[in-house]
Amino acid sequence: MNAKTSIAVTIAGSDSGGGAGIQADLKTFSALGVYGASVITALTAQNTLGVTGIHDVPPAFVGAQIDAVFSDLAVDAVKIGMLSRPEVIEAVAEGLDRHRLATVVLDPVMIAASGDRLLVPDAVESLRALLLPRALLITPNLPEAAALLDEAAATTPAGMRRQAERLLAMGPKAVLIKGGHGEGPESVDVLLDAEGVLELSAPRLATRNTHGTGCTLSSAIAAGLAKGLPLRAAVEAAKTYLSAAIGAADRLEIGRGHGPVHHFHAWWR
Template structure:
């Protein structure tokens, strides 16, 4: 039996709730084999980030080439890339290996509020990675930061920012509404032809560490299995909503705890 393979290119979270660790948990929970390329090591827990150690760009390349030269990667998820040198080599590697599906989660700030992306890397994200991805998944503050605008407050503003992000070269954007207000958490899947509104009840919990990482990984898992983009996004939204709803069943850390990636197996 063969199993779909997805690759995560992201930073390591030493507390296990976000980054590479969350991505691999998500892949496993969604029935996909996960491979990984580490772009940075973080000293991190549920309360914050105390240090970041960047992996040299040439070693990021070596990891990517090692994976693609042997494994049949069906989809790639890109998460934390803190420096423009890392973005440059990832872009070159995508050109070299031409994966069918690439999902970019433009991680800029951790759940704790700590900034994870240098200012000079933001422009490299827009110019180097956006045109090479099939989907980007910013939350509301990230979408605003990528456009140097205020955070969108209304549905019309969110859709307008989505259109402006599309103009940067990516064919689809999923703007996540977890930072919004009201009884529902609404995400917007936007391309040049449509806007699809994906709503779920807003869950009252502080245990949301790794939510964005896990959502983008769940989308990549669906694409790796052969699902279309809308189906992959809908299934990922359902998976994350259930993982957040079950998060309080875990007791991990004293800050923003992780979501429950394996909630479906919790008996």
């Protein structure tokens, strides 16, 4: 008898340049041995130089995709990324409830690596109220954590811990604040869960090819959870995978701007 196939679903926007969003998520799932399915919430006209357009998928059709996928596939974990409007956030929250989905990694995508805003301002409160309480883990970077809390970005691990505590009080089971936007030789992420605080450090690598790092990390965590790893083990494995993908990014020559990380660094030679 064959072993059960681990399945993860990404609910996010599409990146036409292939480096972030749905495309990065599906590449990550595949690289980590997990079958990936998708619910597309928005289309972006995007490349390594920036975002030139966003076309939102109607909320009812987002719900239809959720129902189609989850009524058929035995889904083990869900990653949520770009949700640009309150109505789409509401459709996703209702879909999670309909299908009783609990293993949810929420990456609160607000601004692209190019600096382009991906979330309309009035959607932030919907994100706080409707999706944070439904998440097993949220994975904001430093600017996203600050935006969720309406305060300045943290500049130290101690500041990150304080912000993680405030975000945890909003309802998620765990918070991972990513330190990639910080400074210094080490990139420090801070995880706060039921066991307490865990700091994860990795050398800060010198490359401009960092497009899709947040999407890749959150989908790698979802892949680990889909395969049955405990939360902390899934986060640690995802951090290791992403660090290697960033380290190999300069082996790719993609575009003229911020290129993608190398999702298949272990496979392409």
